[in-house]
Amino acid sequence: MARAADAVAPASDRPADAPFAHGVASGDPLPDGVLLWTRVTPVPEAVPGSGLGPAVSVRWEVAEDADFRSVVAEGAVTATAATDHTVKVDVRGLRPARDHHYRFTLGGARSPVGRTRTAPAADASPDRLRLGVVSCSNYEAGHFSAYRHLAARGDLDAVLHLGDYLYEYGTGEYPSRPTRTHLPTHEILTLADYRQRHAHYRSDPDLRAVTAAHPLIAIWDDHEVANDWWTGGAENHTPGEEGDWHERLTAGKRAYFEWMPVRPSTEGTVFRRLRFGGLADLHLLDLRSFRDRQVTPGSGAVDSAERTITGRAQLDWLLSGISSSPARRQLIATSVMISPVAFGSVPAHLLGPIGQCLGVPSGGLAINTDQWDGYTADRQRLLSHLRAEGIRDAVFLTGDIHMHWANEVPVNAATYPLSPSVGTEFVVTSVTSDNLDDILGVPPQTVSLIAEAAIRAANRHVKWVDLDSHGYGVLEVRADGTRMDYYAVTDRTDPAAGSRHLRSYRAAAGTGRLERVANPVG
Template identity: 45%
Template sequence: MPLSRRSVLISGAAVGATGAVTALPDPASARPRPAPIGGRSSYRKLPYPFTLGVASGDPDHEGVVLWTRLAVNPLAEDGLGSMPSRIVPVEWEVAVDAGFRVVVRRGVEYARPENAHSVHVEVSGLLPSRWYFYRFRADGHHSRIGRTRTAPSPLADPSRLGVGFVSCAMWEHGYFTAYRRLAETGPDLILHLGDYLYEHPTGSWQTPGGNPRLHDGPVTRTLANYRQRHAQYKTDPDLQAAHAAAPWAVVFDDHEVDDNWAGMVPRLPDPDFAARRAAAFQAYYEHMPLRRTSLPDTAGMQIYRRLHWGRLATFHLLDTRQYRDDQVCGDGYVRDCAEAQNPARSILGLTQESWLLDGFQRSQARWDLLAQQVFFAHRDRDRGPAVESAMDAWDGYAASRDRITRGWVNAGVRNAVVLTGDVHAHWAADLKLDWRDPGSRTVGTELVCSSVTSGGDGADSPSGSHPWFAWNPHLRFNNNMRGFVRATITRSTLTADFSVLPYVRRKDAPAYTRARFVVEDQAPGLHQTYDKPPAPTGTKGLLRDGVDADRATVEAETRQY
């Protein structure tokens, strides 16, 4: 197998490297609350330290992870938030009500300087399928109140689950209103599918009209850089609102480390990439509501895992970066790259592939959802006999995709749905057993969410107008506006609402459903039930006609994300 451009350049360095939302108080209203946690008073030694908000994540049927990080100056260049170099006790409590009259769990965790004063509490002993409220206190200061919930018991068959999923939030390209609008829909669970932040230095990626806000700090390379960048993103009030509204489950993609990295291979030659990747992993763990099983070590970071929602749904959260083979023929769209078909290549790594295939065999869920990062369905950009597809996506690992697809078919998975981010546009696709045959059996569904902000203000266009649809008939929907996807899962259907915002370069945009698709139980394939017409010609912030919109969409698809 020929070595890729990047493998040749840095192989030596790599080998040597080791329900409805209850209104929640904001921090300003939470600070003066006089009632002490646990009935004890505490001398105030710090300025207000809960500047990064609170979060919860990875729920199971008896517990959830609670997260916060103390930082009195989030943008401090050393990445430590101007915190003293001492351990700070942080009290926490969980209640059944927002007034904390009925507290069911409480305790103390210790925010340590070596972990940037982050706190991860793995709460257990809770009841299944229940909403709870939680908060923290340190040095007399209360955090804002967060809302979280547990999953149903393993044998339960719940009637409904509301899931929102998002990806690609570039700070400089706009405001994170999509997070708040998603929180306002009252999801039971929020999935973040990667590119939670971007590593770029200030102003290096401009959008039309200019970037409305700026990154602090240089390109992220050191632990201090990544901590500072995470902290800046966490100061966003809309992101804080979404974290406080429901539990999250997160996976990283490339920009949490470096654009288009693969395993131990950076996009550009970098003899210090192993250290950079380790720093990125450490900062990612410190800022996410993850369990101790994801704590990074010298081998890397365990991010692929499963979440079960009773017998209604199983989420297989995947890692398509850390174990993949390096991209071949370049990172972007490539014509007729034979090496992309090599059966030895994997985007998951063989160990993760085996884990996923075993999960299919063991699944008893009505819906198996693969929460992952990059485009799964085949997309051919060339209308002629050649095949031009993206090497950073599953098209660059065709045999790996085939093993996974046939794996869920052979295991008799009842309903397979792939949830995807990365490409800064909404897409929906039928998944085929044989991509070379347009009449091949449909065996699953892919739903792709647009970016939160990446790419700046988007562009609307008539549904079905994308030129690629003519020779990719399994592609069913595309829209280049910003937003999120809200999926409602029941025993009989999965309904996907593709929500969009008309602009992100200004604050407080409204959100609306641009299109709705339904997948029926044991009947793979998309059925469109709603399509809102594009904005009228000349609407500010949107392209003026379908031709321009098509051109802009194609141009967006050719960029290197």
């Protein structure tokens, strides 16, 4: 069988597709539509970020068959240098819960064919929802084999990317020993820089394969702009040396919406909601645009009711959406971990490397204040609301920290498990970004076992943690429960890396508790 990545070969191998060298993508599926994306290069000098090239008319077609004998929607859109010659089409009028195929045409050149899928009708009761789940894909840290394995699966409704889709650093800054080199090689600061970095990520054949195979649902975390950013700045931004923060933030967000198949919310950010019939609502959060600045670990300020990670309007939107939802399952995509985690029992010589994984200062690390642990008032309001609504099986889907976790989400961690849980949290590891064994330069599942045992001993709601693997997850939602299958790629530095199933955990409906199950779905 051919590799999934072969389905979308590099543009240099297919001269006829040169105007569509960055492939195709779809995203944010609705019952009657989906967002389609491509980027065209109308003339050789119209490279990403250049601002050059004429406006051109790009035709698009959507069909219910791969041969396009049954075209159900078509039209044309103008691509201009003002949007870096990216093309986004919000197609409507499609039939729900069906595979569709799409393509673009510019002059005599035709794009690769993409496959997408609409969501179930609002009043439908689908048997299941199955999502690939990924986060933290650093181009320099390795190859995107996780994307290739997800592209090869024919059983997914969509792929959910939980943030850190790209990284802003200059070459060799992170990781210090890159497997390959991104472009531009300097730290990205300007709109042209961000556009070029997005374009270079889409030079990866496995990334192009997964977005051609499945609709993408994405939120951002910090590295899409700069490490640990908040409303007024970022850890990785020095105003005197790197320019105005708000100009950089505007550039990063603009390039993101140009290059990603994502509908911006009415607030111009990524928080929004998708519904999958009566089975599940997926609440997608933006935990960067409205947050207060992170505080020092151990500071009493983490409990201040004046500090927010969500912003008041977004949290109100989330709570009201949960209360009014007719769906059986509430899925909450949160780019950073919501479960409380104490690291104080981890041996001192491992705290520094774990702090590097988490992207926070290592000195005296006890909690990660970039997560919900640094904004406990917002967390308590959300968890109390879930409890008041009688919800015990909310599902939080999380990335960010380059590790697999399976957590129960306690209302009060100090008295857990005697106190109740309001749901579960499935955290997926990085596609490539450094984790503990990479930072220490040791074999996986050696030194990390000490830290894993310490974390679980101090946090009784944490049922499993893997500090070393790179890979992805597959989430399945059914009426009787939700489960996550955790996978690891064999070697992030090998472009042909294999994949293996690590573990699976399931939460039966209404329990808020996890049980380990033996075999993955599909």
